[in-house]
Amino acid sequence: MSSSSDRAQADPIVALVCVAVLTVALAGYAATYGRVLPESDRDHAGPALDRLASALTDSGVVHPNRLDAVVSARDGHVNVTLVTRNATWNAGPTPPGDADSANRPVAVARGNGTVAFGTLRVVVW
């Protein structure tokens, strides 16, 4: 039977260093994992754009005069911008720089009975 001194544990310093190295390696792996795999839960602007476009649209055409009412009816932080070649409408507070955004081409009703080609942009945060 071998003596207890032959079966001693590793030097505590060596063991601590090894644990630290392994911890750093696993943290590096976790960081790589989070960076490489696609993120799927951060698209808040797309669904908001769908809902707002639906609320603003009648017979396939967006009505700018509804913008303030539709935006104020939402309880979340949202900013909506409607842009055509000759005019811009905006409603909602100023968004922070890192807010999610989405946009879509839309047909915009003008007062004289014409329809303009424009872009509806929604920013949520």
Place this chain on the structure above:
Amino acid sequence: MVARGISTAADTVLAVSLVAAAATALVVLAPVATPTPPDAGPALDALSVTTVAASSSTGPVRASLGTHLAAAATSPGGSYARAVRAAVSARLESLPGRAEILVLHDAERAFTVGPTPTARADVSAASLPVGNATVVLRRWWA
């Protein structure tokens, strides 16, 4: 005790090597995220009902771009077709990425506006019947 210490260090080196190999495999084997092409449907819907005045032989004609495109496809070489092409091109250039309009008339490609996508481009498309013509919008990232 020294031998046990060396063994612990060797085991750690092996473990770290395995973790590094796993991280490398994650980077190398993970699918490259390719952006989906911009949706052609909403753009065609908006474009087709946009009203524009285009010069014709009888003077300016105000109509929807869908109607203009279908009419221009019957004589794609005329001045009216050029006016329609300019009006459509200005709208297409405001879209993110690239876009092309095809107007198929009598089952032939009669009228085009914008660049043609390369064979390898990932393209989204939408079509809209207007009279005897079919207006097709294709969009893709450059």
